[in-house]
Amino acid sequence: xxxxxxxxxxxxxxxxxxxxxxxxxxxxxxxxxxxxxxxxxxxxxxxxxxxxxxxxxxxxxxxxxxxxxxxxxxxxxxxxxxxxxxxxxxxxxxxxxxxxxxxxxxxxxxxxxxxxxxxxxxxxxxxxxxxxxxxxxxxxxxxxxxxxxxxxxxxxxxxxxxxxxxxxxxxxxxxxxxxxxxxxxxxxxxxxxxxxxxxxxxxxxxxxxxxxxxxxxxxxxxxxxxxxxxxxxxxxxxxxxxxxxxxxxxxxxxxxxxxxxxxxxxxxxxxxxxxxxxxxxxxxxxxxxxxxxxxxxxxxxxxxxxxxxxxxxxxxx
Amino acid sequence: xxxxxxxxxxxxxxxxxxxxxxxxxxxxxxxxxxxxxxxxxxxxxxxxxxxxxxxxxxxxxxxxxxxxxxxxxxxxxxxxxxxxxxxxxxxxxxxxxxxxxxxxxxxxxxxxxxxxxxxxxxxxxxxxxxxxxxxxxxxxxxxxxxxxxxxxxxxxxxxxxxxxxxxxxxxxxxxxxxxxxxxxxxxxxxxxxxxxxxxxxxxxxxxxxxxxxxxxxxxxxxxxxxxxxxxxxxxxxxxxxxxxxxxxxxxxxxxxxxxxxxxxxxxxxxxxxxxxxxxxxxxxxxxxxxxxxxxxxxxxxxxx
Numbered sequence: 086x087x088x089x090x091x092x093x094x095x096x097x098x099x100x101x102x103x104x105x106x107x108x109x110x111x112x113x114x115x116x117x118x119x120x121x122x123x124x125x126x127x128x129x130x131x132x133x134x135x136x137x138x139x140x141x142x143x144x145x146x147x148x149x150x151x152x153x154x155x156x157x158x159x160x161x162x163x164x165x166x167x168x169x170x171x172x173x174x175x176x177x178x179x180x181x182x183x184x185x186x187x188x189x190x191x192x193x194x195x196x197x198x199x200x201x202x203x204x205x206x207x208x209x210x211x212x213x214x215x216x217x218x219x220x221x222x223x224x225x226x227x228x229x230x231x232x233x234x235x236x237x238x239x240x241x242x243x244x245x246x247x248x249x250x251x252x253x254x255x256x257x258x259x260x261x262x263x264x265x266x267x268x269x270x271x272x273x274x275x276x277x278x279x280x281x282x283x284x285x286x287x288x289x290x291x292x293x294x295x296x297x298x299x300x301x302x303x304x305x306x307x308x309x310x311x312x313x314x315x316x317x318x319x320x321x322x323x324x325x326x327x328x329x330x331x332x333x334x335x336x337x338x339x340x341x342x343x344x345x346x347x348x349x350x351x352x353x354x355x356x357x358x359x360x361x362x363x364x365x366x367x368x369x370x371x372x373x374x375x376x377x378x379x380x381x382x383x384x385x386x387x388x389x390x391x392x393x394x395x396x397x398x399x400x401x402x
Numbered sequence: 403x404x405x406x407x408x409x410x411x412x413x414x415x416x417x418x419x420x421x422x423x424x425x426x427x428x429x430x431x432x433x434x435x436x437x438x439x440x441x442x443x444x445x446x447x448x449x450x451x452x453x454x455x456x457x458x459x460x461x462x463x464x465x466x467x468x469x470x471x472x473x474x475x476x477x478x479x480x481x482x483x484x485x486x487x488x489x490x491x492x493x494x495x496x497x498x499x500x501x502x503x504x505x506x507x508x509x510x511x512x513x514x515x516x517x518x519x520x521x522x523x524x525x526x527x528x529x530x531x532x533x534x535x536x537x538x539x540x541x542x543x544x545x546x547x548x549x550x551x552x553x554x555x556x557x558x559x560x561x562x563x564x565x566x567x568x569x570x571x572x573x574x575x576x577x578x579x580x581x582x583x584x585x586x587x588x589x590x591x592x593x594x595x596x597x598x599x600x601x602x603x604x605x606x607x608x609x610x611x612x613x614x615x616x617x618x619x620x621x622x623x624x625x626x627x628x629x630x631x632x633x634x635x636x637x638x639x640x641x642x643x644x645x646x647x648x649x650x651x652x653x654x655x656x657x658x659x660x661x662x663x664x665x666x667x668x669x670x671x672x673x674x675x676x677x678x679x680x681x682x683x684x685x686x687x688x689x690x691x692x693x694x695x696x697x698x699x700x701x702x703x704x705x706x
Contacts, residue, residue: 117502186433211441215626327531329629387529
């Protein structure tokens with residue numbers, strides 16, 4: 086009996102070729118995974134290395150000066166940094182209520198399921214439209230359409246520095262609006278996912294003690310889903326800061342600093358898109374310095390987003 | 403004892419809480435309408451305005467220099483092939499790297515320090531603005547003339563697009579492989595399969611539909627990107643005629659839209675709309691195709 090078993094089922098020894106394939110495959114996938122780290126580090130290293138000239142010449146002065154003069158080689162990115170932060174935060178403030186409101190509308194049982202699905206899919210398809218197409222639409226359709234309204238605001242409130250220039254086409258306000266369109270899908274779909282993950286027992290418990298729908302949403306569901314929503318909002322902030330094409334086409338590309346949201350302005354990414362092609366000498370180094378600042382800003386926002394999702398989600402598990 | 407007798411249990415619409423409830427529901431419906439509105443407006447403008455400029459000439463001809471001839475601006479043929487070529491280059495680089503990295507994360511090191519770092523790194527890479535990918539490739543390939551002494555090239559454009567695709571593909575591969583039940587892995591090992599056989603014959607086929615969805619979505623995003631291309635591939639008005647042309651400037655739909663939208667000439671603007679039409683139709687179909695693949699995958703999982 087023993088003999089029969091060994092003859093029929095002998096232990097298979099692994100041939101060397103199989104071991105080689107196994108080890109080789111593992112090494113290949115490790116190498117592929119390392120590519121992420123290599124690319125990431127080399128992006129930072131290269132951008133830092135290329136901007137050293139400008140960093141050593143201007144230091145932190147670069148952040149607070151709005152001079153941009155290739156003739157005298159005097160550079161400062163204050164207008165672009167202010168433009169980046171202002172446009173992205175302003176668009177975020179508009180997009181948060183819209184996006185979270187839409188997410189609530191399509192997750193709570195307000196409307197029949199198929200309409201919910203249609204709205205959800207439409208908002209996600211909005212994310213698939215390339216930024217440059219949105220820019221084209223903004224330049225030819227949206228901006229001419231909203232200009233009369235902006236003009237009315239200018240005539241009524243023009244004495245406030247914020248509205249102090251006449252809207253004449255490209256400017257910060259249309260850029261903010263197109264950014265809202267671009268970051269809405271991110272906020273909506275991430276809020277939708279995190280609202281969907283709230284256990285239905287929480288909802289039932291709240292309804293059971295007589296809470297109304299919106300009390301349940303504000304006091305139970307949103308607090309339970311807040312980590313995901315915050316993560317989505319921060320992700321959207323990062324996206325808004327780095328968004329390039331639509332903004333470049335509509336913001337007017339001017340390095341003159343102005344408090345007015347109707348005046349042409351700059352963001353770091355639109356400055357890069359606009360000037361990189363024909364820059365040379367120390368201008369390249371200054372643009373690289375601006376790119377480094379943009380990278381650090383988006384990195385901080387992204388890391389903070391991941392940290393907050395981890396921290397807040399622990400609270401409700 | 404008075405609370406049982408005095409309050410009616412029937413729905414009373416004039417209560418503050420019920421009015422507030424209605425108002426908030428209406429507000430959220432309004433927000434949803436406002437969020438969907440831009441999509442409808444953009445798509446209808448692009449389809450109607452862009453679609454009306456589409457004809458065989460537009461699809462095939464090379465674009466004329468701006469301002470030359472208002473009646474015939476030429477076409478967007480080279481831009482279509484350019485976008486296609488650069489997407490292919492980007493896929494050739496990013497699919498092996500992304501799927502390989504995803505396999506490492508899901509199959510070899512699920513929670514090791516290195517795997518954690520790679521996951522974090524691909525999240526960071528996904529958050530880096532696309533224009534930075536262009537700046538990076540400009541610095542290491544374009545300005546150093548490392549590719550046969552040529553500066554702006556289709557290959558540099560493709561590489562910069564691949565940087566944007568890698569994090570998405572890694573993440574979806576990782577997630578898709580994690581969803582494959584561990585029982586299938588144990589069964590494969592139980593019949594004596596090696597790890598390589600297990601991965602290529604069991605887990606990868608099981609996760610295939612989700613992985614291809616991720617690849618399609620990454621491709622759709624990369625094909626519409628402009629920012630990394632404006633100073634890596636630049637723009638060219640001519641068709642490529644030989645493999646050598648890959649090392650020189652190459653046109654793409656997105657850069658064509660950007661360049662021609664800002665031209666003051668009506669004919670060029672029309673080409674920009676036509677190019678948007680093609681781009682939007684292709685990208686939306688890729689997105690819908692990926693959704694369809696997901697439903698196919700769900701179906702086959704039920705069969706298993």
